Amino acid sequence: MRSIQKHRNFPSRIIRENHSGSNSEVEKDLHGYSCGLARETMKEAFSVPVEVVVHSEESKAKMEEMFFTFVIGRGRHSNSKFSCDLQKATADGLRDAGLEENRHADKHCRGSFKLIDSKDAALKAVKVYPHMNVTLSSGTNSSSTASGDSASKDATEDEIAAIQSMSEKADKLSLLGLVHGMQDLHRIRQEISEDQKQMYKFDLNNAAKTFIQRMGAIFQSGEPIGPEDLAVCEDYLEYESSREDPKPFFEQWNEALPKLPRRQDGPLLAKLRRGLKKEADELSKLEALSAKSARGGYTFPSAAALVQHEKALEAAKVRTADAKQKLADALMWKEETEGT
Numbered sequence: 001m002r003s004i005q006k007h008r009n010f011p012s013r014i015i016r017e018n019h020s021g022s023n024s025e026v027e028k029d030l031h032g033y034s035c036g037l038a039r040e041t042m043k044e045a046f047s048v049p050v051e052v053v054v055h056s057e058e059s060k061a062k063m064e065e066m067f068f069t070f071v072i073g074r075g076r077h078s079n080s081k082f083s084c085d086l087q088k089a090t091a092d093g094l095r096d097a098g099l100e101e102n103r104h105a106d107k108h109c110r111g112s113f114k115l116i117d118s119k120d121a122a123l124k125a126v127k128v129y130p131h132m133n134v135t136l137s138s139g140t141n142s143s144s145t146a147s148g149d150s151a152s153k154d155a156t157e158d159e160i161a162a163i164q165s166m167s168e169k170a171d172k173l174s175l176l177g178l179v180h181g182m183q184d185l186h187r188i189r190q191e192i193s194e195d196q197k198q199m200y201k202f203d204l205n206n207a208a209k210t211f212i213q214r215m216g217a218i219f220q221s222g223e224p225i226g227p228e229d230l231a232v233c234e235d236y237l238e239y240e241s242s243r244e245d246p247k248p249f250f251e252q253w254n255e256a257l258p259k260l261p262r263r264q265d266g267p268l269l270a271k272l273r274r275g276l277k278k279e280a281d282e283l284s285k286l287e288a289l290s291a292k293s294a295r296g297g298y299t300f301p302s303a304a305a306l307v308q309h310e311k312a313l314e315a316a317k318v319r320t321a322d323a324k325q326k327l328a329d330a331l332m333w334k335e336e337t338e339g340t
């Protein structure tokens with residue numbers, strides 16, 4: 001669940017780091033995000049209301065109208081053609097989170113987003129108007145700010161420690177796990193301050209070197225990969241290869257990726273997939289009954305039966321999400337080392 005939580009913290013973190021206080025807009029450049037990472041980040045970041053604590057009624061009113069501008073390209077980069085459609089991936093992630101596209105959206109249209117593709121302004125972006133949960137702090141400004149800064153520092157250190165731990169076990173990571181490691185590294189570098197970049201430069205560079213070396217070993221040895229490895233790595237390598245000055249090995253790996261042999265699921269992955277299918281099938285049946293009831297094609301025999309159905313539906317959603325997370329966690333590692 002760590003990956004979900006870090007994305008849930010994403011909106012609050014960029015508000016804290018980029019908000020000037022003079023308006024209700026926060027801008028974040030998504031340059032460097034792969035399509036997969038952008039979609040995952042948007043989905044998890046905005047699937048729940050953005051939590052913000054403020055210190056005055058004036059700030060509360062301003063934050064309740066907060067919106068985000070995620071820049072895809074600016075200037076000559078706004079017309080760049082990438083194999084990875086980052087704007088589409090960002091929009092897909094927002095739809096996954098339950099937000100609706102509305103080309104007339106503004107700060108009063110909460111739970112919506114719109115695409116910006118202006119040739120006159122040389123700007124390609126996505127504007128997001130999420131649901132906000134703004135609470136008024138009962139503490140003093142200074143103590144609350146200090147507490148927030150401390151929490152941010154602790155979160156950064158925790159994430160860097162997690163990256164270091166992953167890099168120390170790089171030989172046990174799957175190709176998917178290595179790509180996620182590189183994406184996390186890039187995200188951290190984008191979000192930390194210049195002072196933190198200098199402080200953690202050695203640790204981050206060393207982790208990146210380890211991940212790259214391990215990825216190279218997979219391509220050199222022709223190690224078998226699974227379907228999730230292929231999909232995530234294809235997205236990542238296409239992005240890296242499309243950059244203005246790509247590393248030569250990224251282009252080589254992109255060409256070699258489809259030729260890698262395919263891995264068959266072992267006992268653990270097979271079991272987790274069966275478990276997920278079972279839960280997803282049960283959830284689908286319950287959702288179908290809810291939809292049928294909403295259309296008037298089915299009536300629950302009693303109020304108690306409806307309540308029981310709603311409880312079963314929520315429980316099925318939780319079980320399905322848990323099964324998805326267990327499979328996602330397992331796919332990060334080579335199966336023969338799982339649990340070791």
